[in-house]
Amino acid sequence: MRFRTLTLLGSTGSIGRQTIDVLRLFRREIELVGLSAGGSNIGLLAEQAIEFQPRMLHVGDPQRASELRAALAGRWDGTLLVGDEGLVEIAGSAPADLVLVATVGWTGLEPALAAIGAGRSIALANKEALVCGGHLVTRALAETGSLILPVDSEHNAIFQCLQASPNAPLRRMILTCSGGPYRQATREEIAVAGPERTLRHPTWSMGSKITVDSATLMNKGFEVIEAHHLFAVPYEKIQVVIHPQSTIHSMVEFVDGSILAQLGQTDMRLPIQYALTWPSRRPTITPPLDFRKLANLTFDEPDMERFPALAMAYEAGRQGGSAPCVLNAANEVAVRMHLEGRIPCGGIAEVLAAVMARHDVSTHPELDDLRQWDQWGRAMATEAAAKCAVLPGR
Numbered sequence: 001m002r003f004r005t006l007t008l009l010g011s012t013g014s015i016g017r018q019t020i021d022v023l024r025l026f027r028r029e030i031e032l033v034g035l036s037a038g039g040s041n042i043g044l045l046a047e048q049a050i051e052f053q054p055r056m057l058h059v060g061d062p063q064r065a066s067e068l069r070a071a072l073a074g075r076w077d078g079t080l081l082v083g084d085e086g087l088v089e090i091a092g093s094a095p096a097d098l099v100l101v102a103t104v105g106w107t108g109l110e111p112a113l114a115a116i117g118a119g120r121s122i123a124l125a126n127k128e129a130l131v132c133g134g135h136l137v138t139r140a141l142a143e144t145g146s147l148i149l150p151v152d153s154e155h156n157a158i159f160q161c162l163q164a165s166p167n168a169p170l171r172r173m174i175l176t177c178s179g180g181p182y183r184q185a186t187r188e189e190i191a192v193a194g195p196e197r198t199l200r201h202p203t204w205s206m207g208s209k210i211t212v213d214s215a216t217l218m219n220k221g222f223e224v225i226e227a228h229h230l231f232a233v234p235y236e237k238i239q240v241v242i243h244p245q246s247t248i249h250s251m252v253e254f255v256d257g258s259i260l261a262q263l264g265q266t267d268m269r270l271p272i273q274y275a276l277t278w279p280s281r282r283p284t285i286t287p288p289l290d291f292r293k294l295a296n297l298t299f300d301e302p303d304m305e306r307f308p309a310l311a312m313a314y315e316a317g318r319q320g321g322s323a324p325c326v327l328n329a330a331n332e333v334a335v336r337m338h339l340e341g342r343i344p345c346g347g348i349a350e351v352l353a354a355v356m357a358r359h360d361v362s363t364h365p366e367l368d369d370l371r372q373w374d375q376w377g378r379a380m381a382t383e384a385a386a387k388c389a390v391l392p393g394r
C-alpha cells in the first residue's frame with residue numbers, strides 16, 4: 001500500500017461513511033489525520049473524531065462549531081477549523097499523503113486544488129471538481145506530480161482496465177449507466193414527476209444530489225466530462241451504454257477490438273478500498289458476486305430526447321472553458337429546487353437549457369473566473385426556475 005495517512009472530506013455523507021467502513025479494516029496501515037464534514041450531522045462527525053482521533057478536524061457550518069466542541073470536550077484534542085476557508089486549509093495542511101474528496105458539488109474543487117498544490121495525492125469521489133475545473137486540476141497535477149485516483153465506480157473500473165495496457169491506443173471508453181428510476185418512463189411522466197419518485201434509484205444507495213443526477217442522467221453526463229479529464233480521452237471516444245443491472249462498472253475497448261470490463265457488486269466500498277489500498281489488492285468484506293442471480297446482462301442506448309441533460313453535458317464538455325462550470329452551477333440550483341418540491345423533475349432540464357442558452361463561453365478561465373461563473377450560473381438558474389412549471393399538487 002502506498003498511502004499511509006489520509007484526510008477525508010465529506011466524512012458524514014454516503015461516500016464518507018463507506019470510507020470509514022473501509023478504514024476500519026486498515027486501521028493499522030492507514031492513519032486518518034484529517035476529517036471534515038459540513039455540519040448537518042454533528043453527532044456523527046463527533047463520533048468519527050472520537051473513534052479515529054484525527055489531528056485536524058473541520059466543520060463547514062461555523063454555527064455548529066460550538067456544538068461540535070461541546071460534543072468532543074475531553075475526548076478529542078487537535079486543531080478545529082471551520083467554514084469554507086477551513087475546508088481548503090485542512091485539505092492542504094493536514095499531514096496526509098492522500099486526500100479523499102467526497103463533498104458534494106462545487107465545494108470539491110477548491111480543496112482538491114489545495115491538496116494537489118500542497119503535494120498531496122487525491123482520491124476523487126467529487127466528480128464536480130473535474131466538471132467545473134478539470135483543466136485547473138490537470139494542470140496542478142502536472143505541476144506537482146501528485147496522483148489522482150478515481151473513486152467513482154465507473155472511472156475506478158476504467159482505471160483498473162487501463163492497467164492491463166497502460167499506453168495502448170483506445171477505440172472507445174464505455175461508461176455503463178443503470179438508467180435510473182425513469183429508464184422506462186415517458187417524457188410526459190418525467191416532466192411532472194416529484195422528488196419521491198426521482199429518489200427511488202434502482203441499484204445504488206447514494207446521497208440525494210447524485211441520486212437526482214442519476215435520474216436525469218446528468219450524473220452520467222458529468223462522468224463523461226470526468227472521464228475526459230481523468231484519462232485525456234476525446235469526447236467522441238466516450239460512449240454511454242445503459243446497463244440496468246450495474247454489474248459491469250465500465251469498459252475500455254482498445255484499437256485491436258479487445259474490450260476489457262470490470263465487474264463487481266454494486267457496493268461503493270469496493271472502489272473506495274481500491275483507491276485507498278492501491279496499488280495492492282486486499283481482502284474485502286463485500287460478499288462475492290453470485291453469477292447465478294444474474295440471469296442476464298442487458299445493454300441499450302441512452303435516449304437523449306427523454307434525458308436532455310446528458311446531451312447538454314456532452315455539449316458543455318466539448319465547448320469547454322466556463323461551460324461545464326455554469327452547467328454544474330445551474331444543475332445544483334435546479335436539483336435543490338426539485339428536492340424541495342418546487343419544480344418537477346422535467347423542470348431541471350428546462351432550467352439548464354435556459355441558462356446555457358444565455359451563456360457566452362469564456363475560454364481558459366482561472367479559479368477566480370470560475371468562482372464568478374459559478375455565481376452567475378446560480379443566479380441565472382434561480383431566475384429560470386421561477387418561470388418553470390410548478391410541481392403538480394404543490
Ligand SMILES: NC(=O)c1ccc[n+]([C@@H]2O[C@H](COP(=O)([O-])OP(=O)(O)OC[C@H]3O[C@@H](n4cnc5c(N)ncnc54)[C@H](OP(=O)(O)O)[C@@H]3O)[C@@H](O)[C@H]2O)c1
Nearest residue numbers: 010012013014015037038039040041060103125126206207
Ligand atoms: N454516494 C455515492 O455512491 C457516490 C458514487 C460516486 C460518486 N459520488 C460523488 O461523491 C460526492 C459525495 O457524494 P455523496 O453521495 O457521498 O454525498 P452526500 O451523502 O450528500 O455527502 C456529502 C458530504 O459532504 C459534506 N459537506 C457538505 N458541505 C460541506 C462543506 N462546506 N465542508 C465540508 N463538508 C461538506 C456533508 O456533510 P454534512 O452532511 O455533515 O453536512 C457530507 O458529509 C459527490 O460529488 C458524488 O457525485 C457519490
